[in-house]
Amino acid sequence: MGYDAKLRVWRGDDEGGELKDFTVEVNEGEVVLDVIHRLQATQAPDLAVRWNCKAGKCGSCSAEVNGRPRLMCMTRMNTFTEQETVTVTPLRTFPVVRDLVTDVSFNYEKALEMPAFQPPAELKPGEYRMAQVDVERSQEFRKCIECFLCQNTCHVVRDHDENKPAFSGPRMFIRAAELDMHPLDAAENRKEFAQESQGLGMCNITKCCTEVCPEGIHITDNAIIPMKERVVDRKYDPLVWLGSKIFKRAGA
Structure with missing residues (x-):
């Protein structure tokens, strides 16, 4: 009726x-x-x-x-x-x-700043091979339909326009996590870029982005928090830091 x-x-x-x-x-x-x-x-x-x-x-x-x-x-x-x-x-x-x-062009401008997927130099298109478990790790993030509801509800930019130049938002963080989890991505600076250029540290994990996602992506738990943990391990753990310096020098 x-x-x-x-x-x-x-x-x-x-x-x-x-x-x-x-x-x-x-x-x-x-x-x-x-x-x-x-x-x-x-x-x-x-x-x-x-x-x-x-x-x-x-x-x-x-x-x-x-x-x-x-x-x-x-x-x-x-x-x-x-x-x-x-x-x-x-x-x-x-x-x-x-x-x-x-006008949601902010999101596309931030997307352009994201370093593209970099396959291993020794592999040609068609030669990429991945284990199914690696495919499944980041499959969730590929469901994103770019409705930008997560970006809209994120109070870091919702209530503070001045944060927009330094903060890319949850949509870009799941993209960064997807690439960082990709076993064939040869880029080594994903974590540093997320921290220094995307404003990952400004996120205080309130999970408001997860709550409004129409695709049910666990943005905070499965993308943002793991990226934060990787940044902390790489940047502040003295053993990891020392190891990165030694192996980098050995491969130089």
Whole structure:
């Protein structure tokens, strides 16, 4: 059975805006994105919203629904009561372009700073061989759909714009962990780069990024904490530090 939902949507641009109230029809089985599309079709044809697959795999329709970072296409309307006002606002961490669309270029700029995968020089494409256990170690991180909900909820940048130049965020940390765990990655500076250039040390592991990940990636436990441990071992353990110097000298 359908009903009329109370919807509160942020309207505006980079110069400012406000929340506006609407009443929109909701049918059984619909998600927030369905209701936003009906709002566009019936009352607000100029409403700007980013979306693509409507299947929870492209990460395009990220927004904040009742204050929680979510994918609109995966947030069912039946999770709210018929009397509840559903508030939809743009991601707070990134600059607003218009209405529900934000400028997430920060994430792509940080991705460009990441050193690329470096295969062993003696191997050619097609000669790479990995044990299944090594594949499975980092397989979890490859599920990322780059919705940037983890980036949005991370308070290091959510509440402090001044941290953005020095902090890459949880999305980039799982990429760093994926490459660091890859047995064929010949780059030796993953840990140092994460610490010195990505701001790994600024993360205080509150797990808020893990809580909002629509793919269920254990960002904090399986990526960030192991990377922090590797940094500590490599940088502060005197035996590891001495060993790295000796073997580096021997291989010179």
